[in-house]
Amino acid sequence: MILKVVFLLVSLFTVGSALMVVTHKNLFSSALFLVASFFGVAALYVLLEAEFLAVAQVLIYVGAIATLIIFAIMLTRGMMSGRTSPRNDQAAWAGLASVVLGLVLLYVVVFRVQWPVVEKPVPPDTIEQLGRALVGRYVVPFEVASVLLLAALVGAVLIAREKEV
């Protein structure tokens, strides 16, 4: 019971922040609401008993990605203020399409499908197993992800570099 109340509060916070992210006029405030939303998602991970992912979420999303986004907003200044409309001229259609897709998704996942749920506890050594799996059975995706990260970071430096003419 108490878990449900906590879940409802956390998801209300997450969805509310996400709504502010996509509707707020000021881009910088949007970025700060995005941070709040990331924290809410981390709390949902804790409720799902995926503590490692919750910590990784805070470290990577809040610590790295949100900081990067705020840096990018500041470096591309002048676009932050409400001088021109933050929305494009297809915003009404976008809203309509999103609402329709949302209603269809909600109808399907909540009412239509019977999910095959099992009530099993999470094993206490999950994090150890995750570490072993990442360097054992799933070593190829792990290494591909690290090469991808390296390539992306080198590429980001190369793209954003000031070219001496």
Next chain:
Amino acid sequence: MVPLSWYLAVAAVLFVLGLFGVLSRRNAVAILMGVELMLNAVNINLLAFWRYTQPENVAGLVFAVIVLTVAAAEAAVGLALFIALYRLRESVNVDEIQLLKG
């Protein structure tokens, strides 16, 4: 325990909000924020299915970790592109970027 469908509903709402951000915003950084919201929604789904169907199998967690990594790489490259674009055009509004238009 909280029913699985509640998590799926929250993830669906989060995904749709991100989609709306991607489709309706003019600023490229705001579009990227929408993409991040969608990736978060996907990760909630992955972890919810892991927890409610096979909590003894870590494949769901591995999948979520890989998605997290790819999201970080995508954000780094995307923001570098926007900064390069801003140097070139003094704007990151996607409807003003029409270099290929003759």
